[in-house]
Amino acid sequence: MSLAGGQRQLDIKITRKAFRTASGELREVLRDFSLVLDAGKIHALVGPSGYGKTTLLRIIIGLDRDFEGQVSLPPDTKIGMVFQEPRLLPWRNVRDNLRLVAPEAAEADLSRIAADLGIGEHLNYFPGELSLGLARRVALARAFAVEPNLLVLDEPFVSLDRPLAMRLGDELVTLVERKKLTTLLVTHDLDEAIRLADHIMLLGGRPAKIIADFNISCPRATMTAEHAAELKAEIGAIMAGASA
Amino acid sequence: MALRILSLVLLIAIWQVAAMLAASRVLPEPGAVVAVMLREAHSGALFFNLGITLARVIVSFGLAMVFGTLFGIAMGRNETFDRLGDPWLVVLLNLPALVIIVLAYIWMGLTDAAAILAVALNKLPNATVVIREGARSLDAGLEEMASVFAMPWSTRVKHVLLPQLAPYIAAATRTGLSIVWKIVLVVELLGRSNGVGFEIGTAFQLFDISLLLAYALPFVGIMLAIEAFIVQPFEHHVSRWRPKAA
Ligand SMILES: Nc1ncnc2c1ncn2[C@@H]1O[C@H](COP(=O)(O)OP(=O)(O)OP(=O)(O)O)[C@@H](O)[C@H]1O
Ligand SMILES: [Mg+2]
Numbered sequence: 001m002s003l004a005g006g007q008r009q010l011d012i013k014i015t016r017k018a019f020r021t022a023s024g025e026l027r028e029v030l031r032d033f034s035l036v037l038d039a040g041k042i043h044a045l046v047g048p049s050g051y052g053k054t055t056l057l058r059i060i061i062g063l064d065r066d067f068e069g070q071v072s073l074p075p076d077t078k079i080g081m082v083f084q085e086p087r088l089l090p091w092r093n094v095r096d097n098l099r100l101v102a103p104e105a106a107e108a109d110l111s112r113i114a115a116d117l118g119i120g121e122h123l124n125y126f127p128g129e130l131s132l133g134l135a136r137r138v139a140l141a142r143a144f145a146v147e148p149n150l151l152v153l154d155e156p157f158v159s160l161d162r163p164l165a166m167r168l169g170d171e172l173v174t175l176v177e178r179k180k181l182t183t184l185l186v187t188h189d190l191d192e193a194i195r196l197a198d199h200i201m202l203l204g205g206r207p208a209k210i211i212a213d214f215n216i217s218c219p220r221a222t223m224t225a226e227h228a229a230e231l232k233a234e235i236g237a238i239m240a241g242a243s244a
Numbered sequence: 245m246a247l248r249i250l251s252l253v254l255l256i257a258i259w260q261v262a263a264m265l266a267a268s269r270v271l272p273e274p275g276a277v278v279a280v281m282l283r284e285a286h287s288g289a290l291f292f293n294l295g296i297t298l299a300r301v302i303v304s305f306g307l308a309m310v311f312g313t314l315f316g317i318a319m320g321r322n323e324t325f326d327r328l329g330d331p332w333l334v335v336l337l338n339l340p341a342l343v344i345i346v347l348a349y350i351w352m353g354l355t356d357a358a359a360i361l362a363v364a365l366n367k368l369p370n371a372t373v374v375i376r377e378g379a380r381s382l383d384a385g386l387e388e389m390a391s392v393f394a395m396p397w398s399t400r401v402k403h404v405l406l407p408q409l410a411p412y413i414a415a416a417t418r419t420g421l422s423i424v425w426k427i428v429l430v431v432e433l434l435g436r437s438n439g440v441g442f443e444i445g446t447a448f449q450l451f452d453i454s455l456l457l458a459y460a461l462p463f464v465g466i467m468l469a470i471e472a473f474i475v476q477p478f479e480h481h482v483s484r485w486r487p488k489a490a
Contacts, residue, residue: 063388079392087389091407091485100403101393128487146393 010037010150010182012060014069017052017207029055031207033069037150040180042173044193046235047203053186054084057154060184073150080148082156086135088127094138095123102145110145116171117141118164133160140168144175151176151183157192169196173220190235194228196220202239212238272454280458289443294463297428297440300356304363305424309416311364312371313409319372320379329372336369345431354435363427370423371416378412410482417475425467 017030029052037043047053058064060071061079073079088097098110114120117137127135140156153172157165173196176183187193193200197216204211214235216223256274263273284290319326345362352358382405390400406413432441440459447456 061392063392078394081389081392083385083389085385087385089386089403089407091482092403093485096403100399101395103399126485126487128485142393 009039010073011035012037012069012071014056014059014067014071016069017055017059017064017067028207030067031209033207033209035201035210037182037184038199039182040176041198042176042183042185042196043199043201044197045184045186045201045203046188046190046193047186047208048188051203051206052208053203054154057152057184057186061152077150078146078148080143080146080151082136082139082143082153084154086127086132086139088135088138088142090127093124093126094119094130097127097138098142098145101142102147105145105147113141113144117144117168133164136160137168140172147179149179149181151181153183153185155186155188157187157189165192166195172196190232191228194231194235195223200235202235204239269451270453272457277454277457277461280454281462284455284458290459290462293438293440293443293459294466296438297425297432297463298466300360300363300428300432300439301421301425304360304428305367305420307360307364308367308371308420308424309413312368312416313375313413315368315372316375316377316412317379317405317409320376321382326376333369333372336365337373341366341427341430345427345434349435356436359428359431359436362431363424366427367420367424371420374412374416374419375409378409382408407482411479414475414479414482417478418471421467421470421475425463 012033012035014030014033016028017033018026018028021027033056035056045053045056055064059067059069060073061081062071062073088094089100092100094114095110098114099105102110111120111123114123117140119134119137119141122130122134122138125134127138130138136156136159140153143151143153156172157168160168169192172183172185175181185193185196194216200214200216201210202212202214203209212235214231216231260274263271281290315329319329344365345359348358348362348365352361386404386408387400390404395404428439429441429444432439433445436442440463443459444456447453447459
């Protein structure tokens with residue numbers, strides 16, 4: 001059984017996740033939280049700042065094991081991760097940053113990924129010589145380069161201008177559809193979520209849970225502006241209700 | 245560069261004038277020192293002694309750096325190791341070099357092993373402290389990135405860990421080399437029968453200042469050359485990724 005085969009869904013159950021703050025008190029971030037990721041689909045997790053989105057991603061990708069609950073990734077899971085910050089190796093140029101996570105990848109594949117994301121000209125640059133937007137694209141390219149079967153993205157398109165964010169979003173969709181990638185995308189941009197995702201999950205409340213879950217039934221390609229606006233109004237109403 | 249050469253020429257000129265004025269055995273003229281140097285070079289003794297001292301410097305320095313790096317990383321990253329190792333560090337840091345040297349010779353005999361160990365032990369705590377500082381400031385975000393992308397162990401060491409430690413390793417190398425070669429001379433003086441330190445000891449007994457300088461100066465030259473042609477290019481190489489101010 002493999003994720004890439006498109007059969008397997010991923011269950012995430014977090015009974016409790018709490019941080020001990022510097023002042024010694026316990027702060028619960030997530031409680032009775034559960035999430036199902038369907039194979040080959042894009043899931044957007046939308047929620048306000050500080051509600052535990054990054055915390056949740058860290059638990060899913062195995063960086064944080066200090067929680068109650070269960071996340072079981074199949075043993076053959078290959079994670080492609082885009083952190084909230086680019087996290088590139090400053091002492092290696094862009095090409096090496098891609099190469100080091102994907103030592104077996106063909107040079108042509110790396111070049112193609114770089115070209116698709118518009119960083120083909122920058123392969124010999126060091127990260128310190130890139131703008132933040134370029135660095136984010138390198139981080140995205142790195143996640144693609146490993147040929148993942150689980151793609152996790154923490155607000156990958158912030159600080160990019162709108163047309164570029166749209167273009168990179170399209171690249172993401174193309175890749176996911178071609179490879180049947182299971183994808184979890186964190187964003188606070190509702191338009192982006194509607195445009196890209198198959199499922200939209202709204203995070204709210206303290207401790208946070210999923211307060212609403214939308215299945216976008218109409219395929220991305222046929223999404224019209226009117227339909228998107230309707231969806232947005234509907235979701236916006238729920239979010240307004242939750243925060244009231 | 246031209247200014248440096250000028251300053252060096254000036255130094256030699258002052259030496260020449262002072263030697264002529266003093267006209268004494270204890271301050272030979274530069275020419276006399278060069279003559280002794282040539283004599284020793286001709287017999288091969290100069291190169292033999294320089295070589296053997298250099299070998300002792302390299303081996304003891306290498307040992308101190310390798311173990312200092314390992315201990316430094318362990319202590320910088322692990323609270324328990326840090327607590328365990330810290331008192332040892334404090335003791336070693338405060339033990340005079342001479343005490344370590346004499347103890348090593350008494351316990352292990354007048355051997356090269358004792359000599360090298362004594363020098364390495366003198367340098368070790370300093371290297372450990374510097375590398376520990378580096379290990380404490382490692383970027384956790386990059387480490388997480390490496391683990392999520394399942395980078396193999398060797399890649400992590402070579403491309404994630406060592407580049408972060410490189411400035412600290414370079415700093416430890418810089419201070420370390422100059423400490424080590426000075427201690428090596430003392431160790432040779434006290435308990436070896438060859439090497440630059442031993443020759444200097446002989447010159448001291450004979451009151452032969454020309455001989456002393458004929459050994460000391462070339463060795464200083466070699467250490468300066470190592471600094472200029474190996475240490476500095478290494479530092480330059482490991483920091484080449486840093487954006488340069490235009
Ligand atoms: N190491 C930590 N120690 C204590 N509290 C933490 C820690 N990490 C996160 N928190 C708290 O957990 C909550 C969720 O943080 P998290 O980073 O997951 O938010 P987020 O939803 O990703 O926000 P943003 O959109 O701003 O990135 C915050 O209230 C934060 O203060
Ligand atoms: Mg976050």
